[in-house]
Amino acid sequence: xxxxxxxxxxxxxxxxxxxxxxxxxxxxxxxxxxxxxxxxxxxxxxxxxxxxxxxxxxxxxxxxxxxxxxxxxxxxxxxxxxxxxxxxxxxxxxxxxxxxxxxxxxxxxxxxxxxxxxxxxxxxxxxxxxxxxxxxxxxxxxxxxxxxxxxxxxxxxxxxxxxxxxxxxxxxxxxxxxxxxxxxxxxxxxxxxxxxxxxxxxxxxxxxxxxxxxxxxxxxxxxxxxxxxxxxxxxxxxxxxxxxxxxxxxxxxxxxxxxxxxxxxxxxxxxxxxxxxxxxxxxxxxxxxxxxxxxxxxxxxxxxxxxxxxxxxxxxxxxxxxxxxxxxxxxx
Amino acid sequence: xxxxxxxxxxxxxxxxxxxxxxxxxxxxxxxxxxxxxxxxxxxxxxxxxxxxxxxxxxxxxxxxxxxxxxxxxxxxxxxxxxxxxxxxxxxxxxxxxxxxxxxxxxxxxxxxxxxxx
Numbered sequence: 232x233x234x235x236x237x238x239x240x241x242x243x244x245x246x247x248x249x250x251x252x253x254x255x256x257x258x259x260x261x262x263x264x265x266x267x268x269x270x271x272x273x274x275x276x277x278x279x280x281x282x283x284x285x286x287x288x289x290x291x292x293x294x295x296x297x298x299x300x301x302x303x304x305x306x307x308x309x310x311x312x313x314x315x316x317x318x319x320x321x322x323x324x325x326x327x328x329x330x331x332x333x334x335x336x337x338x339x340x341x342x343x344x345x346x347x348x349x350x351x352x353x354x355x356x357x358x359x360x361x362x363x364x365x366x367x368x369x370x371x372x373x374x375x376x377x378x379x380x381x382x383x384x385x386x387x388x389x390x391x392x393x394x395x396x397x398x399x400x401x402x403x404x405x406x407x408x409x410x411x412x413x414x415x416x417x418x419x420x421x422x423x424x425x426x427x428x429x430x431x432x433x434x435x436x437x438x439x440x441x442x443x444x445x446x447x448x449x450x451x452x453x454x455x456x457x458x459x460x461x462x463x464x465x466x467x468x469x470x471x472x473x474x475x476x477x478x479x480x481x482x483x484x485x486x487x488x489x490x491x492x493x494x495x496x497x498x499x500x501x502x503x504x505x506x507x508x509x510x511x512x513x514x515x516x517x518x519x520x521x522x523x524x525x526x527x528x529x530x531x532x533x534x535x536x537x538x539x540x541x542x543x544x545x546x547x548x549x550x551x552x553x554x555x556x557x558x559x560x561x562x563x
Numbered sequence: 564x565x566x567x568x569x570x571x572x573x574x575x576x577x578x579x580x581x582x583x584x585x586x587x588x589x590x591x592x593x594x595x596x597x598x599x600x601x602x603x604x605x606x607x608x609x610x611x612x613x614x615x616x617x618x619x620x621x622x623x624x625x626x627x628x629x630x631x632x633x634x635x636x637x638x639x640x641x642x643x644x645x646x647x648x649x650x651x652x653x654x655x656x657x658x659x660x661x662x663x664x665x666x667x668x669x670x671x672x673x674x675x676x677x678x679x680x
Contacts, residue, residue, distance in 0.1 A: 406569070407568065408567070410566050467610070
């Protein structure tokens, strides 16, 4: 999908970032605030804005809800804009920040607007509830906003580095059938923490009867199961990274690979944590990928300038093979 | 693990595959209980027929190096790793002994070759 394009001007990139991380979150919240304001005659003088296990327990006037929504949108947009502009040289990061800002604003707005809309035309807001599906649909709205923001900020089309010095190379003849494959599992400590966290969530949910928590725990458990170990494969089709059960699947064809290298990765320091990450600081800034544990990692610089990372044993052989296969790729 | 197959070699591809996996187990590239890639995926990566890969896996199963289980695929057995570990240990002992006797690597290799015949 992302082939090399002509270089985009710095200015146009900044404008797009401003739109995605600033204007969009603000606009979404603004629309929500206007909607709430337009219903003010339909609503009780105090609307429910907070719910606990036993019903509504926090109330505000419709006007305050509108202002709060606007204020939230402003805050999210300001923070998002600042962070995204700081990261304007690393499109992967700028996209992630923009998506988060837009998604956060989208989620808050959708939830507030839906819960307030439900209280139109009723006299006493104390008996209203917050149905579970509202949270679900707010998440959907958030995803849509995030997707739009990410779409607005394109990945960089940089000219890749021309340094040919010391490329890993594995001498393979063009007629050989060859494959390099390894599996990687999430490091022990993060796994224990994840599982413990999910367990606690489930237990708390069941003990208090908050079934949303149990559902969340089940979803998390499914996600963890999918990502707890991955298989990394290098062959004449390119680089493929698949989850334990076949999904998620990330495939990079040979023609999109510029060069492969090895780097030492320290998860907390370079990526801020474990899992599928994007680096915000450090030598791997802008690179995204699978950091299931620390150690040697395969770093792939793509033709479009993006860098991908996957921590796996014997990364040097993988890099050597990938570089040679790229050389032998006749379709270039 | 790295698998390289030479289609021009006289040795059939499934046998080359089995050798490659055997070597990977010996080097410790795969551990006890680890699953080998599904036959279908490996066949696709190497441009082989699925049955060729399965045949290679069956050779390994017959040698006791992997277990073939429905739904789980080919899993490296403890015996495989232990067997290779024992070999590796024997090798270390052999080399130590040879050094003490003042044998060069080439001389030791010559002795090994003789033993193989």
